Amino acid sequence: MDSGQTLPLPAEWRDFFALTKPRVMTLVIFTGLCGLLAAPGSIHPVIAFTAILCIAVGAGGAAALNQWWEADIDAGMKRTAARPLPAGRMERTSARDFGIALSAGSVMVMGLGVGVLAAAILAFSIFYYAWIYTVWLKPRTPQNIVIGGGAGAFPPMIGWIAVTGDITLMPVLLFAIIFMWTPPHFWALALFVQTDYAKVGIPMMPVVAGETSTRRQILAYAIALLPLTLVPWWIGGTGAIYGWSALLLGLVFVALSAKVGLRKSVPGDGMVPEKRLFGYSILYLFVLFGMLVIDRLATVQGWQ
Amino acid sequence: MNEPLTPEQTELYRARQRGRNRVLGAILCALAVLFFAITIVKIAGQSAGTH
Numbered sequence: 001m002d003s004g005q006t007l008p009l010p011a012e013w014r015d016f017f018a019l020t021k022p023r024v025m026t027l028v029i030f031t032g033l034c035g036l037l038a039a040p041g042s043i044h045p046v047i048a049f050t051a052i053l054c055i056a057v058g059a060g061g062a063a064a065l066n067q068w069w070e071a072d073i074d075a076g077m078k079r080t081a082a083r084p085l086p087a088g089r090m091e092r093t094s095a096r097d098f099g100i101a102l103s104a105g106s107v108m109v110m111g112l113g114v115g116v117l118a119a120a121i122l123a124f125s126i127f128y129y130a131w132i133y134t135v136w137l138k139p140r141t142p143q144n145i146v147i148g149g150g151a152g153a154f155p156p157m158i159g160w161i162a163v164t165g166d167i168t169l170m171p172v173l174l175f176a177i178i179f180m181w182t183p184p185h186f187w188a189l190a191l192f193v194q195t196d197y198a199k200v201g202i203p204m205m206p207v208v209a210g211e212t213s214t215r216r217q218i219l220a221y222a223i224a225l226l227p228l229t230l231v232p233w234w235i236g237g238t239g240a241i242y243g244w245s246a247l248l249l250g251l252v253f254v255a256l257s258a259k260v261g262l263r264k265s266v267p268g269d270g271m272v273p274e275k276r277l278f279g280y281s282i283l284y285l286f287v288l289f290g291m292l293v294i295d296r297l298a299t300v301q302g303w304q
Numbered sequence: 305m306n307e308p309l310t311p312e313q314t315e316l317y318r319a320r321q322r323g324r325n326r327v328l329g330a331i332l333c334a335l336a337v338l339f340f341a342i343t344i345v346k347i348a349g350q351s352a353g354t355h
Contacts, residue, residue, distance in 0.1 A: 009320060012324075047342070
Protein backbone atom coordinates (compact mmCIF):
# COMPACT_ATOMS: atom_id res chain seq x y z
CA MET A 1 0.00 0.00 0.00
CA ASP A 2 1.15 3.57 -0.70
CA SER A 3 1.98 5.72 2.28
CA GLY A 4 -0.38 8.34 0.89
CA GLN A 5 -3.23 5.89 1.05
CA THR A 6 -5.95 7.29 3.31
CA LEU A 7 -8.42 4.44 2.95
CA PRO A 8 -6.93 1.58 5.02
CA LEU A 9 -7.41 -1.92 3.68
CA PRO A 10 -9.90 -3.76 5.92
CA ALA A 11 -8.23 -6.48 7.97
CA GLU A 12 -8.89 -10.02 6.86
CA TRP A 13 -11.29 -12.11 8.93
CA ARG A 14 -8.47 -14.60 9.42
CA ASP A 15 -6.54 -11.96 11.33
CA PHE A 16 -9.49 -11.36 13.62
CA PHE A 17 -9.61 -15.09 14.20
CA ALA A 18 -5.87 -15.11 14.96
CA LEU A 19 -6.47 -12.41 17.60
CA THR A 20 -8.45 -14.93 19.65
CA LYS A 21 -5.33 -17.14 20.05
CA PRO A 22 -7.01 -20.28 18.66
CA ARG A 23 -4.34 -22.63 20.00
CA VAL A 24 -4.75 -21.42 23.57
CA MET A 25 -8.48 -21.63 23.00
CA THR A 26 -8.30 -25.38 22.34
CA LEU A 27 -6.93 -25.90 25.86
CA VAL A 28 -9.60 -23.55 27.26
CA ILE A 29 -12.37 -25.43 25.44
CA PHE A 30 -10.99 -28.76 26.54
CA THR A 31 -10.62 -27.90 30.24
CA GLY A 32 -13.99 -26.11 30.25
CA LEU A 33 -15.64 -29.15 28.66
CA CYS A 34 -13.97 -31.46 31.16
CA GLY A 35 -15.24 -29.36 34.08
CA LEU A 36 -18.71 -29.50 32.57
CA LEU A 37 -18.65 -33.26 31.93
CA ALA A 38 -17.11 -34.15 35.29
CA ALA A 39 -19.65 -32.16 37.30
CA PRO A 40 -22.42 -34.06 39.08
CA GLY A 41 -25.85 -33.38 37.66
CA SER A 42 -27.28 -33.01 34.20
CA ILE A 43 -27.36 -30.21 31.70
CA HIS A 44 -29.22 -29.97 28.41
CA PRO A 45 -26.80 -30.43 25.47
CA VAL A 46 -27.83 -27.09 23.94
CA ILE A 47 -27.13 -25.26 27.21
CA ALA A 48 -23.85 -27.18 27.60
CA PHE A 49 -22.83 -26.15 24.08
CA THR A 50 -23.74 -22.55 24.87
CA ALA A 51 -21.65 -22.61 28.05
CA ILE A 52 -18.56 -23.95 26.26
CA LEU A 53 -19.07 -21.50 23.38
CA CYS A 54 -19.26 -18.60 25.82
CA ILE A 55 -16.15 -19.75 27.69
CA ALA A 56 -14.26 -20.01 24.37
CA VAL A 57 -15.51 -16.69 22.99
CA GLY A 58 -14.82 -14.96 26.30
CA ALA A 59 -11.25 -16.31 26.26
CA GLY A 60 -10.93 -15.13 22.65
CA GLY A 61 -12.13 -11.66 23.62
CA ALA A 62 -9.64 -11.50 26.49
CA ALA A 63 -6.86 -12.64 24.12
CA ALA A 64 -7.78 -9.89 21.63
CA LEU A 65 -7.71 -7.28 24.39
CA ASN A 66 -4.37 -8.66 25.54
CA GLN A 67 -2.91 -8.26 22.04
CA TRP A 68 -4.40 -4.79 21.67
CA TRP A 69 -2.64 -3.71 24.86
CA GLU A 70 0.64 -5.50 24.12
CA ALA A 71 1.07 -4.69 20.42
CA ASP A 72 4.32 -2.78 21.06
CA ILE A 73 5.77 -5.53 23.25
CA ASP A 74 4.76 -8.25 20.77
CA ALA A 75 6.54 -6.37 17.98
CA GLY A 76 9.84 -6.78 19.84
CA MET A 77 9.68 -10.56 20.28
CA LYS A 78 10.39 -13.10 17.57
CA ARG A 79 7.64 -15.43 18.81
CA THR A 80 4.93 -12.76 18.60
CA ALA A 81 6.13 -10.29 15.94
CA ALA A 82 3.97 -11.85 13.21
CA ARG A 83 0.70 -11.35 15.12
CA PRO A 84 -1.84 -9.19 13.25
CA LEU A 85 -1.20 -5.96 15.20
CA PRO A 86 2.62 -5.85 15.36
CA ALA A 87 2.77 -6.99 11.72
CA GLY A 88 0.59 -4.01 10.76
CA ARG A 89 -2.23 -6.04 9.22
CA MET A 90 -4.89 -4.52 11.46
CA GLU A 91 -5.66 -1.23 13.20
CA ARG A 92 -5.33 -1.22 16.97
CA THR A 93 -8.83 0.12 17.55
CA SER A 94 -10.29 -2.76 15.52
CA ALA A 95 -8.62 -5.25 17.85
CA ARG A 96 -9.85 -3.36 20.91
CA ASP A 97 -13.45 -3.17 19.67
CA PHE A 98 -13.39 -6.81 18.58
CA GLY A 99 -12.13 -7.84 22.03
CA ILE A 100 -14.77 -5.80 23.84
CA ALA A 101 -17.54 -7.14 21.58
CA LEU A 102 -16.53 -10.78 22.13
CA SER A 103 -16.14 -10.31 25.89
CA ALA A 104 -19.43 -8.48 26.41
CA GLY A 105 -21.31 -10.77 24.05
CA SER A 106 -20.08 -13.96 25.67
CA VAL A 107 -20.92 -12.76 29.20
CA MET A 108 -24.38 -11.63 28.11
CA VAL A 109 -25.25 -14.90 26.37
CA MET A 110 -23.84 -16.91 29.29
CA GLY A 111 -26.02 -14.91 31.71
CA LEU A 112 -29.19 -15.29 29.68
CA GLY A 113 -28.69 -18.84 28.45
CA VAL A 114 -26.78 -20.64 31.20
CA GLY A 115 -26.79 -18.85 34.53
CA VAL A 116 -25.90 -15.68 36.38
CA LEU A 117 -23.12 -17.22 38.48
CA ALA A 118 -21.33 -18.76 35.47
CA ALA A 119 -21.64 -15.40 33.66
CA ALA A 120 -20.27 -13.47 36.63
CA ILE A 121 -17.24 -15.74 36.92
CA LEU A 122 -16.69 -15.56 33.15
CA ALA A 123 -16.80 -11.75 33.33
CA PHE A 124 -14.34 -11.77 36.22
CA SER A 125 -11.99 -14.15 34.37
CA ILE A 126 -11.92 -11.86 31.32
CA PHE A 127 -11.23 -8.85 33.55
CA TYR A 128 -8.57 -10.89 35.37
CA TYR A 129 -6.71 -11.76 32.16
CA ALA A 130 -7.15 -8.51 30.24
CA TRP A 131 -6.59 -6.12 33.12
CA ILE A 132 -5.12 -7.70 36.27
CA TYR A 133 -2.66 -9.86 34.32
CA THR A 134 -1.96 -8.02 31.04
CA VAL A 135 -2.05 -4.41 32.14
CA TRP A 136 -1.22 -4.57 35.79
CA LEU A 137 0.93 -7.54 36.76
CA LYS A 138 2.82 -8.67 33.65
CA PRO A 139 4.97 -5.55 33.28
CA ARG A 140 5.42 -5.11 37.06
CA THR A 141 6.35 -8.30 38.82
CA PRO A 142 8.16 -11.55 38.08
CA GLN A 143 5.28 -13.24 39.92
CA ASN A 144 3.12 -12.24 36.91
CA ILE A 145 2.76 -15.82 35.71
CA VAL A 146 1.90 -17.16 39.16
CA ILE A 147 -1.02 -14.81 39.64
CA GLY A 148 -1.84 -14.64 35.92
CA GLY A 149 -2.18 -18.41 35.92
CA GLY A 150 -5.52 -17.76 37.56
CA ALA A 151 -6.87 -16.51 34.25
CA GLY A 152 -6.31 -19.88 32.60
CA ALA A 153 -7.68 -21.68 35.65
CA PHE A 154 -11.23 -20.39 35.32
CA PRO A 155 -12.60 -22.49 32.37
CA PRO A 156 -13.09 -25.83 34.19
CA MET A 157 -14.56 -23.97 37.15
CA ILE A 158 -17.05 -22.17 34.88
CA GLY A 159 -17.89 -25.43 33.10
CA TRP A 160 -18.58 -27.12 36.43
CA ILE A 161 -20.69 -24.23 37.73
CA ALA A 162 -22.70 -24.16 34.48
CA VAL A 163 -23.99 -27.59 35.52
CA THR A 164 -24.31 -27.28 39.30
CA GLY A 165 -25.13 -23.58 39.61
CA ASP A 166 -23.09 -23.22 42.79
CA ILE A 167 -19.47 -23.12 43.93
CA THR A 168 -18.31 -26.15 45.89
CA LEU A 169 -14.85 -27.46 46.80
CA MET A 170 -14.41 -29.47 43.57
CA PRO A 171 -14.48 -26.57 41.07
CA VAL A 172 -12.18 -24.63 43.40
CA LEU A 173 -9.77 -27.59 43.36
CA LEU A 174 -9.84 -27.71 39.54
CA PHE A 175 -9.03 -24.02 39.59
CA ALA A 176 -6.17 -24.59 42.04
CA ILE A 177 -4.70 -27.41 39.94
CA ILE A 178 -4.33 -25.24 36.81
CA PHE A 179 -3.18 -22.37 38.99
CA MET A 180 -0.29 -24.46 40.35
CA TRP A 181 0.42 -26.04 36.96
CA THR A 182 0.91 -22.74 35.15
CA PRO A 183 4.23 -21.57 36.70
CA PRO A 184 6.28 -24.70 35.86
CA HIS A 185 4.59 -24.86 32.44
CA PHE A 186 5.31 -21.26 31.56
CA TRP A 187 8.72 -20.88 33.20
CA ALA A 188 9.96 -23.91 31.26
CA LEU A 189 9.04 -21.92 28.14
CA ALA A 190 10.51 -18.72 29.57
CA LEU A 191 13.82 -20.50 30.17
CA PHE A 192 14.32 -21.23 26.49
CA VAL A 193 12.95 -17.92 25.17
CA GLN A 194 14.33 -15.73 27.94
CA THR A 195 16.38 -13.51 25.67
CA ASP A 196 13.17 -12.36 23.98
CA TYR A 197 11.47 -11.35 27.22
CA ALA A 198 14.61 -9.57 28.42
CA LYS A 199 14.70 -7.52 25.22
CA VAL A 200 11.21 -6.05 25.67
CA GLY A 201 11.56 -5.46 29.41
CA ILE A 202 8.99 -7.95 30.69
CA PRO A 203 10.11 -9.11 34.16
CA MET A 204 9.91 -12.84 33.57
CA MET A 205 11.28 -14.90 36.42
CA PRO A 206 14.46 -16.06 34.59
CA VAL A 207 15.26 -12.43 33.71
CA VAL A 208 14.75 -11.05 37.22
CA ALA A 209 15.57 -13.79 39.70
CA GLY A 210 18.03 -15.65 37.54
CA GLU A 211 18.00 -19.07 36.02
CA THR A 212 18.92 -21.05 39.14
CA SER A 213 16.10 -19.58 41.21
CA THR A 214 13.60 -20.16 38.39
CA ARG A 215 14.64 -23.79 38.11
CA ARG A 216 14.20 -24.32 41.87
CA GLN A 217 10.76 -22.74 41.74
CA ILE A 218 9.70 -24.94 38.80
CA LEU A 219 10.58 -27.98 40.89
CA ALA A 220 8.84 -26.57 43.98
CA TYR A 221 5.59 -25.97 42.11
CA ALA A 222 5.72 -29.40 40.49
CA ILE A 223 6.15 -31.04 43.91
CA ALA A 224 3.30 -28.98 45.39
CA LEU A 225 1.08 -29.80 42.41
CA LEU A 226 1.29 -33.56 42.95
CA PRO A 227 -0.59 -33.81 46.29
CA LEU A 228 -3.01 -31.10 45.17
CA THR A 229 -4.11 -33.16 42.17
CA LEU A 230 -4.77 -36.07 44.55
CA VAL A 231 -7.09 -34.08 46.84
CA PRO A 232 -10.19 -34.63 44.62
CA TRP A 233 -9.62 -38.36 45.12
CA TRP A 234 -9.03 -38.10 48.88
CA ILE A 235 -12.17 -36.05 49.51
CA GLY A 236 -14.21 -38.52 47.48
CA GLY A 237 -14.94 -36.10 44.65
CA THR A 238 -13.48 -38.58 42.16
CA GLY A 239 -12.72 -42.27 42.05
CA ALA A 240 -9.60 -44.40 41.82
CA ILE A 241 -9.26 -44.12 38.02
CA TYR A 242 -8.59 -40.41 38.34
CA GLY A 243 -6.56 -40.85 41.52
CA TRP A 244 -4.04 -43.36 40.15
CA SER A 245 -3.76 -41.46 36.85
CA ALA A 246 -3.07 -38.23 38.69
CA LEU A 247 -0.42 -39.94 40.81
CA LEU A 248 1.34 -41.46 37.79
CA LEU A 249 1.13 -38.31 35.68
CA GLY A 250 2.31 -36.21 38.62
CA LEU A 251 5.31 -38.42 39.33
CA VAL A 252 6.48 -38.05 35.72
CA PHE A 253 5.90 -34.30 35.98
CA VAL A 254 8.03 -34.14 39.14
CA ALA A 255 10.74 -36.28 37.53
CA LEU A 256 10.96 -34.06 34.45
CA SER A 257 10.86 -30.94 36.65
CA ALA A 258 13.65 -32.35 38.81
CA LYS A 259 15.80 -32.71 35.71
CA VAL A 260 15.16 -29.06 34.89
CA GLY A 261 15.32 -27.89 38.51
CA LEU A 262 18.61 -29.47 39.45
CA ARG A 263 20.68 -28.71 36.37
CA LYS A 264 22.51 -25.70 35.06
CA SER A 265 22.36 -24.90 31.38
CA VAL A 266 25.53 -24.45 29.38
CA PRO A 267 25.58 -22.46 26.12
CA GLY A 268 24.70 -24.62 23.15
CA ASP A 269 23.04 -27.47 25.08
CA GLY A 270 19.78 -26.87 23.23
CA MET A 271 17.72 -26.67 26.47
CA VAL A 272 16.36 -30.15 25.80
CA PRO A 273 15.01 -30.92 29.34
CA GLU A 274 13.21 -27.56 29.42
CA LYS A 275 11.59 -28.15 26.04
CA ARG A 276 10.66 -31.66 27.10
CA LEU A 277 9.06 -30.39 30.32
CA PHE A 278 7.13 -27.73 28.42
CA GLY A 279 5.82 -30.29 25.93
CA TYR A 280 4.95 -32.77 28.68
CA SER A 281 3.18 -30.12 30.76
CA ILE A 282 0.63 -29.60 27.97
CA LEU A 283 0.08 -33.34 27.57
CA TYR A 284 -0.16 -33.65 31.36
CA LEU A 285 -3.06 -31.22 31.61
CA PHE A 286 -4.94 -32.77 28.69
CA VAL A 287 -4.63 -36.27 30.10
CA LEU A 288 -5.32 -35.28 33.73
CA PHE A 289 -8.57 -33.55 32.83
CA GLY A 290 -9.46 -36.29 30.36
CA MET A 291 -9.12 -38.84 33.18
CA LEU A 292 -11.39 -36.70 35.35
CA VAL A 293 -14.15 -37.15 32.76
CA ILE A 294 -13.45 -40.86 32.25
CA ASP A 295 -13.54 -41.33 36.01
CA ARG A 296 -16.92 -39.61 36.20
CA LEU A 297 -18.29 -41.72 33.33
CA ALA A 298 -17.04 -44.89 35.01
CA THR A 299 -18.75 -43.88 38.26
CA VAL A 300 -22.03 -43.09 36.50
CA GLN A 301 -21.86 -46.46 34.71
CA GLY A 302 -21.21 -48.20 38.01
CA TRP A 303 -17.81 -49.54 37.02
CA GLN A 304 -16.16 -48.29 40.20
CA MET B 305 -3.77 12.50 0.12
CA ASN B 306 -6.96 11.06 -1.40
CA GLU B 307 -5.42 9.41 -4.42
CA PRO B 308 -7.89 7.27 -6.35
CA LEU B 309 -7.46 3.52 -5.87
CA THR B 310 -6.05 1.52 -8.74
CA PRO B 311 -8.36 -1.21 -10.12
CA GLU B 312 -6.21 -3.86 -8.40
CA GLN B 313 -6.45 -2.07 -5.05
CA THR B 314 -10.20 -1.69 -5.46
CA GLU B 315 -10.53 -5.38 -6.23
CA LEU B 316 -8.44 -6.35 -3.16
CA TYR B 317 -10.50 -3.97 -1.02
CA ARG B 318 -13.77 -5.46 -2.24
CA ALA B 319 -12.45 -9.02 -1.83
CA ARG B 320 -11.57 -8.33 1.81
CA GLN B 321 -14.98 -6.79 2.41
CA ARG B 322 -16.71 -9.76 0.78
CA GLY B 323 -14.74 -12.22 2.88
CA ARG B 324 -15.59 -10.38 6.09
CA ASN B 325 -19.25 -10.05 5.16
CA ARG B 326 -19.55 -13.75 4.46
CA VAL B 327 -18.00 -14.74 7.78
CA LEU B 328 -20.09 -12.20 9.68
CA GLY B 329 -23.22 -13.45 7.91
CA ALA B 330 -22.45 -17.03 8.84
CA ILE B 331 -21.83 -16.07 12.48
CA LEU B 332 -25.11 -14.11 12.68
CA CYS B 333 -27.06 -17.01 11.19
CA ALA B 334 -25.43 -19.43 13.63
CA LEU B 335 -26.30 -17.11 16.54
CA ALA B 336 -29.91 -16.90 15.38
CA VAL B 337 -30.12 -20.71 15.36
CA LEU B 338 -28.42 -20.90 18.78
CA PHE B 339 -30.75 -18.35 20.37
CA PHE B 340 -33.73 -20.16 18.89
CA ALA B 341 -32.50 -23.46 20.33
CA ILE B 342 -31.84 -21.91 23.76
CA THR B 343 -35.33 -20.41 23.76
CA ILE B 344 -36.97 -23.72 22.90
CA VAL B 345 -34.97 -25.54 25.62
CA LYS B 346 -35.90 -22.89 28.21
CA ILE B 347 -39.57 -22.95 27.28
CA ALA B 348 -39.65 -26.75 27.28
CA GLY B 349 -37.90 -26.80 30.66
CA GLN B 350 -40.36 -24.31 32.13
CA SER B 351 -43.48 -26.00 30.81
CA ALA B 352 -42.18 -29.30 32.18
CA GLY B 353 -41.78 -27.56 35.51
CA THR B 354 -38.15 -28.55 35.92
CA HIS B 355 -36.65 -25.08 35.60
